[in-house]
Amino acid sequence: MLLTNQIPYTYGYTPSPGPKCDDKEMVQGGISRAMQAIFQDNFVPWKLRPRNSDFEPDLYGKRTWVKKLEITHTVSKRDSGCYKPLADEVDESYTLDLDSNGKAKITAKSVIGVLRALESFVQLFYKHSSGTDFYTTLAPVRIEDAPKFPHRGVMMDVARNFFPVSDIYRTIDAMSWNKMNRLHIHMTDSQSWPLVIPSLPKLAEKGAYAKGVWYTPQDLQAILEYGSHRGVEVIVEVDMPGHIGSVALAYPDLVVAYNEQPYHWWCLEPPCGALKMNDTAVYAFLGKLFDDLLPRVTAYSSYFHTGGDELYPNDTMLDEGIRSNDTVVLRPYLQKFLDFVFGEIREKGLRPVMWQDNLLDEQWEMKVGKDVLIQTWLGGLSVKNATKMGYKVIDSNYEFWVCFLPFAFPIFPFPLPSSPHLRLPC
Numbered sequence: 001m002l003l004t005n006q007i008p009y010t011y012g013y014t015p016s017p018g019p020k021c022d023d024k025e026m027v028q029g030g031i032s033r034a035m036q037a038i039f040q041d042n043f044v045p046w047k048l049r050p051r052n053s054d055f056e057p058d059l060y061g062k063r064t065w066v067k068k069l070e071i072t073h074t075v076s077k078r079d080s081g082c083y084k085p086l087a088d089e090v091d092e093s094y095t096l097d098l099d100s101n102g103k104a105k106i107t108a109k110s111v112i113g114v115l116r117a118l119e120s121f122v123q124l125f126y127k128h129s130s131g132t133d134f135y136t137t138l139a140p141v142r143i144e145d146a147p148k149f150p151h152r153g154v155m156m157d158v159a160r161n162f163f164p165v166s167d168i169y170r171t172i173d174a175m176s177w178n179k180m181n182r183l184h185i186h187m188t189d190s191q192s193w194p195l196v197i198p199s200l201p202k203l204a205e206k207g208a209y210a211k212g213v214w215y216t217p218q219d220l221q222a223i224l225e226y227g228s229h230r231g232v233e234v235i236v237e238v239d240m241p242g243h244i245g246s247v248a249l250a251y252p253d254l255v256v257a258y259n260e261q262p263y264h265w266w267c268l269e270p271p272c273g274a275l276k277m278n279d280t281a282v283y284a285f286l287g288k289l290f291d292d293l294l295p296r297v298t299a300y301s302s303y304f305h306t307g308g309d310e311l312y313p314n315d316t317m318l319d320e321g322i323r324s325n326d327t328v329v330l331r332p333y334l335q336k337f338l339d340f341v342f343g344e345i346r347e348k349g350l351r352p353v354m355w356q357d358n359l360l361d362e363q364w365e366m367k368v369g370k371d372v373l374i375q376t377w378l379g380g381l382s383v384k385n386a387t388k389m390g391y392k393v394i395d396s397n398y399e400f401w402v403c404f405l406p407f408a409f410p411i412f413p414f415p416l417p418s419s420p421h422l423r424l425p426c
Helices: 023-041 111-122 165-177 202-207 217-229 245-249 280-298 313-318 327-347 380-388
Strands: 068-073 094-098 103-108 141-145 153-157 182-188 233-238 303-305 351-355 373-376 393-395
Touching (some): 023 068, 023 111, 111 141, 111 165, 153 165, 165 217, 217 233, 280 327, 327 351
Parallel strands (some): 153 182, 233 303
Antiparallel strands (some): 094 141
16 A cells, blocks of 8 residues: 655644554654755855855756655555564665755655655755755655664663753754664663653652652653664664663662672672572562563664673672572573573564673573564674574664773673763763
8 A cells, every 4th residue: 555645845844642543644744854954954065165156056047946856655554553563674774865846756665765765865965055945966866775783773762861852852853864773771770760650659669869850751752753764764772681780779689799898799780689589579670660660662773782782790698598600500590690681672662682691601692582673792703602602683883983091900700892872972
């Protein structure tokens, strides 16, 4: 079925709030942003031309106008209405034609393809220095485009460095301009818990850096919707069983090794803290957390990230239900923990995502279903090993984004990898 409605340009149009928006609303929102980008936000390309050159077209010469933009795409059949695909189940390809007579046409197989095409359409045009005219020097032009990779993402760590919602919006905007499609939000860590969970209010009240330095359910919904309307799927991460010391500020009985010193024995960076893995209260807590949070995420996203990196065996030496750092002893507890967490995520209609550590580290080597998406961060060999095992992989190789400063550490009984979340500037 093809979308054949006539859609007028409406300044500042936003799809209806909630997950029930339809394809027409998504396209109309994209058109509104595209027209604003051309007529309000576009620039005079001084730096793209030779200095003092007369590069602009004559406003009084012969001109051809673009009077209509024809958009054709297949209407999707979705229960939720909004954009909620798995990474390899949406066709983002499109064709954009602008001929010498000013006829503009977009053809795509999905609403997301239309949004990508509209970004390319915007990038054909410049603002004239008169301030009242806009032009392209590229017609006639035909663009046939499709992404090389199904996942093209950015990660924001809002637990260690809080960002207001407006900053997250700005990041999503920049991603959409560059046709990136996944925003991974590392939402919680030992440093802070900035996510309000109504059924567990003490988590944010005690765990946030300060009162109000948190994301309410309304904030989270707004972020998820803002991304959905721009073809950017937001993936929320609650890191566990390590990297979760901030829970101890609200529920100290659920966590071991919180802020223990010297921290090098218990985690890579202070404050430390890991969930107990042999405590029914922890499972009850997680069940309550997931029942509250996941249905709100599932309306807009297909994934939920459970972290899982850098679990230190020493932590469980302080766990009265285990009292061991022998990984042979710990593996069954960790396997039970992961089985429970992933089961909860699947039950809510989401696909689990986890960092590579629990799967690939020799000390753990957990068994997880092939539906679990593995996010690697330690380089090409990790990608090779995970894909050989039959997993789909997100490659987040830290070496391409940051560098290390030299530090001296004491010798420990267990390896100390570098955190995928924390990096030092070069």
